[in-house]
Amino acid sequence: MMKPERLKTLFNPESVAVAGATDNENKMGYHVMKSLVESFDGRIYPVNPGKDQVFGIAAYPGVEELPEAPDLAIIVIPREKIHDTVKKFIERGTGAFVIITSGFREAEMPDGGKLHEKLRNLVERANAVVIGPNTFGIVNVRRGLNASFTPALFKVRGGSIALVSQSGGICHLLAPYAMREGIGFSKIIGLGNRLNVDFPEILEYLATDDDTRCIALYIEGTENPRRMLDEIVKITRSKPVVALKAGRFEKADRASRSHTGSMAGDYRIFVSALKQYGAVVAETLEELISFAKALSMQKPMFGDRVAVVSLVAGLGMVACDTAEKCGMKLAEFSENTRSQLYELLPPYTIRDNPVDLGFVASDVELCGKAIELIAEDRNVDGIVLNYVYSWSGDFLQVPVDSIIRASGQKPMTVCLNYPPGTWDDVREKIEANGIPVYSTPEMAVKSLKALGDYGKILLRE
Amino acid sequence: MMKPERLKTLFNPESVAVAGATDNENKMGYHVMKSLVESFDGRIYPVNPGKDQVFGIAAYPGVEELPEAPDLAIIVIPREKIHDTVKKFIERGTGAFVIITSGFREAEMPDGGKLHEKLRNLVERANAVVIGPNTFGIVNVRRGLNASFTPALFKVRGGSIALVSQSGGICHLLAPYAMREGIGFSKIIGLGNRLNVDFPEILEYLATDDDTRCIALYIEGTENPRRMLDEIVKITRSKPVVALKAGRFEKADRASRSHTGSMAGDYRIFVSALKQYGAVVAETLEELISFAKALSMQKPMFGDRVAVVSLVAGLGMVACDTAEKCGMKLAEFSENTRSQLYELLPPYTIRDNPVDLGFVASDVELCGKAIELIAEDRNVDGIVLNYVYSWSGDFLQVPVDSIIRASGQKPMTVCLNYPPGTWDDVREKIEANGIPVYSTPEMAVKSLKALGDYGKILLRE
Numbered sequence: 003m004m005k006p007e008r009l010k011t012l013f014n015p016e017s018v019a020v021a022g023a024t025d026n027e028n029k030m031g032y033h034v035m036k037s038l039v040e041s042f043d044g045r046i047y048p049v050n051p052g053k054d055q056v057f058g059i060a061a062y063p064g065v066e067e068l069p070e071a072p073d074l075a076i077i078v079i080p081r082e083k084i085h086d087t088v089k090k091f092i093e094r095g096t097g098a099f100v101i102i103t104s105g106f107r108e109a110e111m112p113d114g115g116k117l118h119e120k121l122r123n124l125v126e127r128a129n130a131v132v133i134g135p136n137t138f139g140i141v142n143v144r145r146g147l148n149a150s151f152t153p154a155l156f157k158v159r160g161g162s163i164a165l166v167s168q169s170g171g172i173c174h175l176l177a178p179y180a181m182r183e184g185i186g187f188s189k190i191i192g193l194g195n196r197l198n199v200d201f202p203e204i205l206e207y208l209a210t211d212d213d214t215r216c217i218a219l220y221i222e223g224t225e226n227p228r229r230m231l232d233e234i235v236k237i238t239r240s241k242p243v244v245a246l247k248a249g250r251f252e253k254a255d256r257a258s259r260s261h262t263g264s265m266a267g268d269y270r271i272f273v274s275a276l277k278q279y280g281a282v283v284a285e286t287l288e289e290l291i292s293f294a295k296a297l298s299m300q301k302p303m304f305g306d307r308v309a310v311v312s313l314v315a316g317l318g319m320v321a322c323d324t325a326e327k328c329g330m331k332l333a334e335f336s337e338n339t340r341s342q343l344y345e346l347l348p349p350y351t352i353r354d355n356p357v358d359l360g361f362v363a364s365d366v367e368l369c370g371k372a373i374e375l376i377a378e379d380r381n382v383d384g385i386v387l388n389y390v391y392s393w394s395g396d397f398l399q400v401p402v403d404s405i406i407r408a409s410g411q412k413p414m415t416v417c418l419n420y421p422p423g424t425w426d427d428v429r430e431k432i433e434a435n436g437i438p439v440y441s442t443p444e445m446a447v448k449s450l451k452a453l454g455d456y457g458k459i460l461l462r463e
Numbered sequence: 464m465m466k467p468e469r470l471k472t473l474f475n476p477e478s479v480a481v482a483g484a485t486d487n488e489n490k491m492g493y494h495v496m497k498s499l500v501e502s503f504d505g506r507i508y509p510v511n512p513g514k515d516q517v518f519g520i521a522a523y524p525g526v527e528e529l530p531e532a533p534d535l536a537i538i539v540i541p542r543e544k545i546h547d548t549v550k551k552f553i554e555r556g557t558g559a560f561v562i563i564t565s566g567f568r569e570a571e572m573p574d575g576g577k578l579h580e581k582l583r584n585l586v587e588r589a590n591a592v593v594i595g596p597n598t599f600g601i602v603n604v605r606r607g608l609n610a611s612f613t614p615a616l617f618k619v620r621g622g623s624i625a626l627v628s629q630s631g632g633i634c635h636l637l638a639p640y641a642m643r644e645g646i647g648f649s650k651i652i653g654l655g656n657r658l659n660v661d662f663p664e665i666l667e668y669l670a671t672d673d674d675t676r677c678i679a680l681y682i683e684g685t686e687n688p689r690r691m692l693d694e695i696v697k698i699t700r701s702k703p704v705v706a707l708k709a710g711r712f713e714k715a716d717r718a719s720r721s722h723t724g725s726m727a728g729d730y731r732i733f734v735s736a737l738k739q740y741g742a743v744v745a746e747t748l749e750e751l752i753s754f755a756k757a758l759s760m761q762k763p764m765f766g767d768r769v770a771v772v773s774l775v776a777g778l779g780m781v782a783c784d785t786a787e788k789c790g791m792k793l794a795e796f797s798e799n800t801r802s803q804l805y806e807l808l809p810p811y812t813i814r815d816n817p818v819d820l821g822f823v824a825s826d827v828e829l830c831g832k833a834i835e836l837i838a839e840d841r842n843v844d845g846i847v848l849n850y851v852y853s854w855s856g857d858f859l860q861v862p863v864d865s866i867i868r869a870s871g872q873k874p875m876t877v878c879l880n881y882p883p884g885t886w887d888d889v890r891e892k893i894e895a896n897g898i899p900v901y902s903t904p905e906m907a908v909k910s911l912k913a914l915g916d917y918g919k920i921l922l923r924e
Contacts, residue, residue, distance in 0.1 A: 028825075033854045104822065105811060138853070153855045154882045171775020171821075174851040175880045179902060182643070182883070222780060251783040253793060253817075286905045287781060316630020319683060320748060322712040332714060350566060356714075360632075361565065364489075390635040392599070393494045394614045419636045421615040422643070441640060444747045 008131040009199065009207035012098035013142045013189065015073030016044045018149065019096070021065070021087050022078035023048030023056040030102060031078040033151040034139070038076070041141075041148035041156045047072055064090070071095035076139070076149050081105040084135070085121055092128040099125070100149045101134035106195050122197050131203070137194030138170035143187045144213050150192070161186015162215035163294045164208050166201065168193050168222045169248075176291050183441070184433060185295045188213035200224060205233035209241065216298035218290055219245040219281070227272065231279040238280035242297040242456045245281040246290040247272050280462075282455045292445050293452035296415055296438045302457035303413040303450060305383030307333035309376045310356035310447075313363050317388035317417060317443045318356035324447040325386070330454065332356065339379040346372055363398060370404025377408035384413040384450050388443050391420030400428045406435045413453045415439075417446040469592040470660065470668040473559035474603045474650065476534030477505045479610065480557070482526070482548050483539035484509030484517040491563060492539040494612040495600070499537070502602075502609035502617045508533055525551070532556035537600070537610050542566040545596070546582055553589040560586070561610045562595035567656050583658050592664070598655030599631035604648045605674050611653070622647015623676035623759045625669050626752075627662065629654050629683045630709075637752050644902070645894060646756045649674035661685060666694035670702065677759035679751055680706040680742070688733065692740040699741035703758040703917045706742040707751040708733050741923075743916045753906050754913035757876055757899045763918035764874040764911060766844030768794035770837050771817035773904075774824050778849035778878060779817035782904040786847070789912045793817065800840040807833055824859055831865025838869035845874040845911050849904050852881030861889045867896045874914045876900075878907040 018038060022031035031050075035057050038046055048056035051063045062068050065087060071094040077084055081103050088099060106118040118135075125132050133140055139150030141158070148156040158177050163186065167173045170192040177190065188211065191204060201224055208214050217237070224230055234243050248254070250269035276283055282297065284290040308330045312318035322332060332355050335343070343353040346368065350361035357376065362368045377385060387405065392398050400418070408414060416439045418429055429439050440446040479499060483492035492511075496518050499507055509517035512524045523529050526548060532555040538545055542564050549560060567579040579596075586593050594601055600611030602619070609617040619638050624647065628634045631653040638651065649672065652665060662685055669675050678698070685691055695704050709715070711730035737744055743758065745751040769791045773779035783793060793816050796804070804814040807829065811822035818837065823829045838846060848866065853859050861879070869875060877900045879890055890900050901907040 027856065027858060030854075033858065036855050152853050154852065154885065157882055167777070169775060169777020169780070170853075171773065171777040171849070171851055172781070174775065174853050175778060175878075175903070178852065178880050178882045220777065222777070248777070248780040248784055251780075251787040251793065254780065254783065286785075287903050288905070312632070314630065314632020314635065316628070316632040316681065316683070316709070317636060319630070319709040319712075319715065320633070322715065323709055324747075326712040332712065388632075390632055391615065391639065392613050392631075392635050393491075394497050395488065397488060397494065417636075419639050421618055421639045424615065441643075442636070442748050444749070 005131055005199070005203050006207040006210055008097050008129070009203065010210070011073050012131055012133065013140065013147065014145055015098065015147065017047065017070060017072040018042060018044060019047040019049055019068060019072035019075045020078065021049045021075060023050050023061065025056055030151050033153065034076055034078050034102065037148040037150050037153045037156065040153050041146050043146055065094060066090065068094065074098045074100065074149065077101040078103060081117060085117070085124060088121065089124060092124070092130055097128065097130045099130060099132045100137065100139050101132055101197070102137060102139055102151060104136040106135050118195065118197065126198055131199050132197040133191065133199055134194040135197060137192040138173065139192060141190040143189060155190060157181060158190070159184065159186035161188065162213060162298045163187050163218055164189040164191065164211065164214040165218045166191045166193065166204050167220040169220060172220045172287065176287060180291060184429065184439070185291055202229040202233040205230070205237050209237045215241060216294050217241055217243045218294035219243060220290065221245055221247050222249055227275065231275055234276070234281050235279045238459055243281045244284055244290060244293045244297060244452065245276050246284045246287065247276065280459045282452050282459070288445065289448060292440060292449050296449035296452050297456055299436045299438045300413050300415070300453055302460055303384040303453040304457040304461065306330045306454055307381060307383045308450065309333045309379070309382040309385045311359065311373055311376060311385060312356060312388035313359050314388065314390055315352065315358040315360060317390065318358055321386050321388055321443040321447050322356050324444045328448055328451045330451055333379070333382040335376070336379050336381050339375060342375055343372060346375065363392070366399040366401050370401030373401060373404050373408045377411035382412060384453065386415055386417070386443070386446050386450055388417045388446070391424050400425070402428060402431050405432060405437060409435065409437045413450065415446040415450045417441070417443045466592055466660070466664050467668040467671055469558050469590070470664065471671070472534050473592055473594065474601065474608065475606055476559065476608065478508065478531060478533040479503060479505065480508040480510055480529060480533040480536045481539065482510045482536060484511050484522065486517055491612050494614065495537055495539050495563065498609040498611050498614045498617065501614050502607050504607055526555060527551065529555065535559045535561065535610065538562040538564060540564060542578060546578070546585060549582065550585060553585070553591055558589065558591045560591065560593045561598065561600050562593055562658070563598060563600055563612060565597040567596050579656065579658065587659055592660050593658040594652065594660055595655040596658060598653040599634065600653060602651040604650060616651060618642060619651070620645065620647035622649060623674060624648050624679055624755045625650040625652065625672070625675040626679045627652045627654065627665050628681040630681060633681045633748065637748060641752055645890065645900070646752055663690040663694040666691070666698050670698045676702060677755050678702055678704045679755035680704060681751065682706055682708050683710055688736065692736055695737070695742050696740045699920055704742045705745055705751060705754045705758060705913065706737050707745045707748065708737065741920045743913050743920070749906065750909060753901060753910050757910035757913050758917055760897045760899045761874050761876070761914055763921055764845040764914040765918040765922065767791045767915055768842060768844045769911065770794045770840070770843040770846045772820065772834055772837060772846060773817060773849035774820050775849065775851055776813065776819040776821060778851065778904045779819055782847050782849055782908050783817050785905045785908040789909055791912055791915065794840070794843045796837070797840050797842050800836060803836055804833060807836065824853070827860040827862050831862030834862060834865050834869045838872035843873060845914065847876055847878070847904070847907050847911055849878045849907065852885050861886070863889060863892050866893060866898060870896065870898045874911065876907040876911045878902070878904045
């Protein structure tokens with residue numbers, strides 16, 4: 003089997019063994035078991051030499067005693083024992099591993115590098131795949147597999163973003179962020195020390211993964227950026243890739259090497275290469291996940307002429323500022339749009355781009371018509387819509403159906419803000435129709451820009 | 464009475480009349496009444512010529528019939544009737560108004576400017592103060608007064624930030640944002656068309672307001688920036704001012720004039736002037752409210768040498784990137800700190816700045832000691848701490864007491880992320896002790912930088 007097939011098994015196992023499984027809450031093996039039991043419907047084999055049962059499930063003293071070769075083995079035992087245990091699993095026929103244990107080449111361990119190399123030779127010879135070591139693990143959100151030490155990671159919403167990160171901390175930050183923002187994942191993957199599964203291998207696998215529509219990468223550094231870039235250029239036409247490169251600060255190489263054993267490299271060169279090879283580049287974690295949200299839900303934008311439509315002028319001002327700052331243009335409406343808007347809307351409103359619907363806000367039909375009209379303008383490449391909750395009760399309504407129709411015409415992002423418990427259903431309905439919603443006009447605009455960046459990538463030859 | 468005193472009455476009335484009060488949900492006067500009834504404990508006088516009662520409260524046909532001159536009158540009647548109604552209130556002795564009605568100089572109304580001037584002459588002669596017209600209103604969060612058309616605005620948390628905005632939409636966006644982020648306000652003020660209460664008057668009043676420790680300004684444009692700058696320079700030594708200037712985009716003047724009747728002016732000149740006169744400048748809405756949070760809770764930072772301490776190296780990398788990007792330096796620890804950290808922490812951890820506590824994360828005491836040690840280093844001007852929820856249950860703990868002690872030594876901001884319902888109490892306790900918590904390392908770093916900007920302002924002479 004080639005690596006992508008091995009990885010398919012790794013992410014979709016029917017049986018999983020946990021070496022180091024325990025009922026002792028103070029050990030990592032407990033948290034891994036908890037994650038697995040709470041997420042996985044297949045066969046679970048705890049391996050623990052001293053216990054008959056772990057988590058109430060029959061346990062086995064060693065790999066030899068397992069009733070079958072598990073599709074996936076999760077390893078949470080002391081690093082000294084890992085080589086032999088992995089060897090036994092390989093001898094039984096297991097070809098996929100998540101190794102959570104740390105202490106290989108990342109930290110100040112003089113023998114870490116040697117252990118790393120020995121393990122790599124073993125698994126490479128066996129044609130096996132290893133996520134880690136030094137990883138929190140992986141989550142296959144939509145197929146029910148939390149092979150990580152954090153049970154709460156399985157609470158994320160299912161979606162079509164695969165988050166691939168060189169840092170577990172970043173996944174642990176973005177997962178709750180995404181929960182709050184209604185962003186869904188297909189997979190969450192902590193690459194750790196990348197024994198023999200690095201960015202290129204994961205990209206190659208994700209290209210074949212039907213659950214994944216967009217890939218978000220958090221990169222610190224990699225030994226062979228060339229291979230990663232080659233995979234990005236291959237995958238980007240079918241699945242957009244958005245990347246955040248960390249390590250622009252002066253001492254970054256030292257920090258990165260200590261963290262996952264690789265150099266951060268020159269930030270600017272790396273980022274130019276990412277752009278050139280077809281990745282959309284994010285500058286902050288919030289951008290990374292927000293851009294991925296847009297790219298996983300919306301079509302690309304071809305062009306840079308934005309229409310800004312707001313219920314309140316202030317948000318329109320901020321949206322326009324952001325649009326210009328990130329290199330987009332305010333669309334000049336066609337004569338036809340202009341004259342129709344002047345007919346449709348009363349004088350208190352602002353009837354040119356940026357459009358302000360404030361004074362007809364309570365007329366949901368009129369607002370809807372204006373939005374649809376603007377979406378049809380050929381001078382408009384994409385739309386940012388800004389709505390905020392105001393007044394009380396159901397008085398102010400969002401023209402959801404018009405928004406959905408308009409988004410059929412042009413790429414669109416929405417800024418929608420409201421007190422908890424008021425417009426949750428509105429937001430749900432908009433997003434269920436593939437239109438990403440954000441909490442600030444700035445992020446709605448920047449995410450539309452990401453759709454434009456992707457459009458430019460697609461137009462290249 | 465001078466304007467600051469008049470404004471004190473406006474924000475702290477004992478009696479409030481609503482001209483245009485109604486039980487008809489389709490009218491703004493309904494929403495204003497709802498806001499008032501749900502927030503205000505004083506005497507409420509609905510004014511409505513056709514009703515005996517509004518919201519079950521005795522109503523009066525006109526101003527003449529009111530049993531007393533109310534301290535504050537909220538005006539939600541058609542614009543043509545406003546001048547005469549305000550005149551009657553003034554004759555009764557009312558000196559404070561919130562005029563919500565629109566259609567003055569902001570929009571494409573040919574006679575709007577004339578109405579505006581006439582009204583201004585009236586109230587100026589009477590030495591009265593007007594918030595608006597064309598405003599959603601004001602909220603005195605801590606004294607129980609929601610004089611706005613949005614009842615939900617009263618759900619914001621009480622705090623010490625006064626948000627002063629030229630756009631109601633921005634307040635309506637930032638209020639729910641703040642609810643989610645646990646940010647509290649003293650006052651929320653929509654200036655609208657600034658008939659005779661503009662930024663300078665509000666700043667002069669807020670200087671005397673004990674509930675307000677920090678002022679956040681959203682500025683589109685103002686006729687007399689000089690006066691505003693003079694007030695900023697006066698107030699900034701006692702209360703930090705953070706400002707976001709909108710309108711950097713090309714067509715901003717047109718949009719701004721349509722919105723609240725003033726030119727946006729040259730963005731860069733305006734922003735340089737703001738900085739020079741002692742405001743901390745924000746570039747995004749999220750920054751505006753996040754910086755205000757830090758400035759309302761923490762002491763200023765004197766210097767730019769940051770220590771980054773993280774539970775997970777990835778967040779530390781991103782924090783360092785952000786620190787360098789916004790012009791701060793990574794602190795070089797003293798020899799003493801270095802040697803003590805090497806004694807305290809095992810080799811898997813990263814024991815120099817940026818410090819990574821990952822491998823001792825479960826040892827809450829050790830993490831706490833490291834944080835306190837770093838806070839004592841004279842080479843450190845401020846600290847950013849990054850913690851994320853991991854594992855399950857209460858296994859991973861945040862060294863809250865050490866964080867509180869460390870923040871007694873140095874200005875500190877914290878990035879804390881966790882799934883809903885897990886660490887809410889931890890966050891509450893940290894913030895109750897004056898340490899602002901953010902959802903991303905970027906915002907924690909930038910907000911520490913805002914404390915440094917304020918420190919620089921204070922050191923000027």
